[in-house]
Amino acid sequence: MSELPKTYDPQTVEAKWYRHWMESRCFIADPKSTKPAYSIVIPPPNVTGILHMGHVLNNTIQDILSRKARMEAKEVLWLPGTDHAGIATQVMVEKKIKKEEKLSRHDLGREKFIDRVWEWKEKHGGIIIEQLKRLGASCDWSRERFTMDPAYSRAVAETFVDLFSKGLIYRGKRMVNWCPVSLTALSDEEVNMKPQNGLMYYFKVEVAEDPGVFLTIATTRPETIPGDTAVAINPRDERYAKYIGKHVVRPLPAELALEKKLIPIIGDEQVDFEFGTGVLKVTPAHDKADFEIGQRHKLPVIEVIEANGTMNDLAGSDLKGEERFKARKIAAEKLNELGLLVKEEPYQNNVGFSERADVPIEPRLSEQWFLKYPSVTRAREIAQTGELKFFPERWQKVYEHWLANIQDWCISRQLWWGHRIPVWYRGSEMKCQLDSPGEGWEQDPDVLDTWFSSWLWPFATMDEQTKAKFYPTTVLVSGPDILFFWVARMVMAGIEYTGKQPFSDVYLTGIVRDKVGRKMSKTLGNSPDPLDLISKYSADALRFGVMRSAPLGQDVLFDEQHVELGRNFCTKLWNACRFRQMHGGESEGEITPSLLTSDDKWILLRLDRAIREINSSLAEYKFNEAAQTLYRFFWSEFCDWYLESTKAVLHSDHAPQKQNTLAVMDFVLSHTLRLFHPFLPFITEELWHGLGYQLELPENQGGKSIMFARWPKELDAQFREHYGLDESDEQWTQAKYDLIVAGRNLRREGNIQSSKRVKFIFKPGPDLPAYEIEVFKILLNAESLEVDRSFEPRKGMPNVQSPLGTLCLPLEGLVDIEAEKARLTKELEKISLEIKKVEEKLANPSFTSKVPPAVLEEHRNRLVEWQKKQELVRNALKGLSSE
């Protein structure tokens, strides 16, 4: 047993053990193992990513699950990797090249640019992987995958070809969400609706057939007027139905309006006559709903906005070349000049923003690839049957709702970085296959949505042997923000391509927010760098702090104080172990049942309780509950009471008794360290070795680590019987501690400094062994404790009574008798009230007849307890008044 240093130095210790675990291949999963499998695939962070608090939360949870499973003798695979993150990475490298070399990607050309991205990736990519290691993540790094690995890319392409051949992938000219900054189409999931304060413009158009008759149209986008090819009204709208079939003069572009360019008035059910004026301008080229109306009425499509968001020639000379928002203002001004603008009103509407570039998306007609999702029915079914379980449960409904309303997925992106679409063209011929059909065939220039590769992650990352052992995986831990993007799609891909759902449990974490509840974000600058926190407090502290404050599925309000608490806790753990070590003796000696003290029994029972609670919490993924229990057990029970009580033995010279106490301490500590290990991997490993605890597996099996120590099981009936433990021990000891607290209060009432040792007199109820007297003495910080059966405290002598006896502090005159009387009277009132409450319940026949016997019993016991207490307080009060 090497001596533990006085202070714990997490920085060197954490680095040391991580290196050791790696060198001992502790994290490597063996597909040939006969142990039951437990597997998790990491949600692959962006290769450009750096660790943020969300990753800390997410990966700590996965690490806890993995480490616990290893201790439960399972063969664990936690498979790590990164995602190529199409747009994010491309934009990042583009910016870098622009800045450093003043070149655009077009200057470089596609191939050269992609080479540059790869270069960047090799050099700087995957910083986050190193950061995860600092956190302590026990991933099998030998299996690290990247979504652009050759084998993985092959799988992506094969999937495309397969879905194409099944007729689920098709190409079509459709209205898509277009990002005018990234210059690519986006899926519906990549668009975020944001309320915007804008204006509603009302303008009028003249009915050509009825000169002097004007219709007023409300729009938020006057710049699209040049693209209007109809005006629509609801045929049931009595105000306007008569105009259907007539025409109006389209006011813009002005030059065409002068020529009396007309567009038809059509009737369409889709028009809401309650909204605006009930007259809708129809711009099939720039609005999804309008496009559909256009299809129904075979309206021409006039595009007036270019891909980059500027107006084109067809928008007319006034707007041409203008940026779309500027064009809006100009269009309004123009209408005003023409005397057609009726009014402008402030208006709030929801506008779709590109998730990536954070600019309003432009609905745009373009040729894209779409996927009709496979295995949708089955994906819904498994959520309904419970084959796929969500934690917290409520996400199941969200998942089902999404699947029920699922739309085809636009999977093509006009980017360079990503998986190129495996489709080749030669003239009007088209072929969908993995490799080029040969000379003269050109590959589709588009790449696939990044999620079209991520959805294969749980199985495309595994070779056949690995899959045989570890697929399907056990649990998926993810943020709810990617439930649709990723989780739901993985389920469908899993079912479609492996015939199995890719995981049975889905744990959705909360979102980490700052302490005022805002989402952590780079722009707000409110996201602390986890690496700084690790340097300042240690990885264990960070993990524990986050886990302790992260209830299942609730958002986590992050506050550095949580980490501080984690750090303090580690220090406490360290010092308690040092305390054990200072008393020497061999590690983990035999426990002799006959030598167990009441405190020993109490702590063993408490340990048992803690183990049960922790196991049931973890089974439901309630990590904060488990962390709380650990905290309470170790600090408030083990350190505050048990360790203090052992001083009675350890300061004595009864060697066998001392040995026995140390053995109990070791038993509890070794269990505690193991319970803590998934949460605090580093410090527990250091202490496990420092205290010389049993190293469960032979070294050649990577076993020289607490990582593979047996996960604690509850202390079963046999154990309890062997050591003579039962609940009455627990109650008795609890009563002892209660009396000690009361005794400590006496000191306070007597205004005695807590450092000062004083004499107590104890009048025992039943006889107490010398050991118990010693415990009283130590825990009361008493100079001496005189036991006197016949002692009667005189009036004014502070004393406190309990079923175990009366404890007196023989300092006369220090207590204000009247104040004490008042205090006791008040207490008595409180007790009487409680007694009345319980008595009333027990006297109520509807209560006694309906309630289960156990509850009844509990109430009866409670009544007895209260009555006892009442008796004691009454006596004390009598003692004060009588003399």
Add this chain to the structure above:
RNA sequence: GGGCGAUUGGCGCAGCGGUUAGCGCGUCUGCUUUACACGCAGAAUGUCGGGGGUUCGAAUCCCUCAUCGCCCACCA
């Protein structure tokens, strides 16, 4: 417009049908008590958002209102 979550001491949260409603931070008092001041001992602070209901019993279940926050939805 639909759906979901939150509302508990100064702050942040547990508890989700049956103990005197817990915990951490903060506050107050006293302590360098030979494991730990990142600590020890003690204390104070709550008609559990409002209203109604179910029940022998509600912070906990139901209804309703209010406030805040998410998600989904083609209202120009």
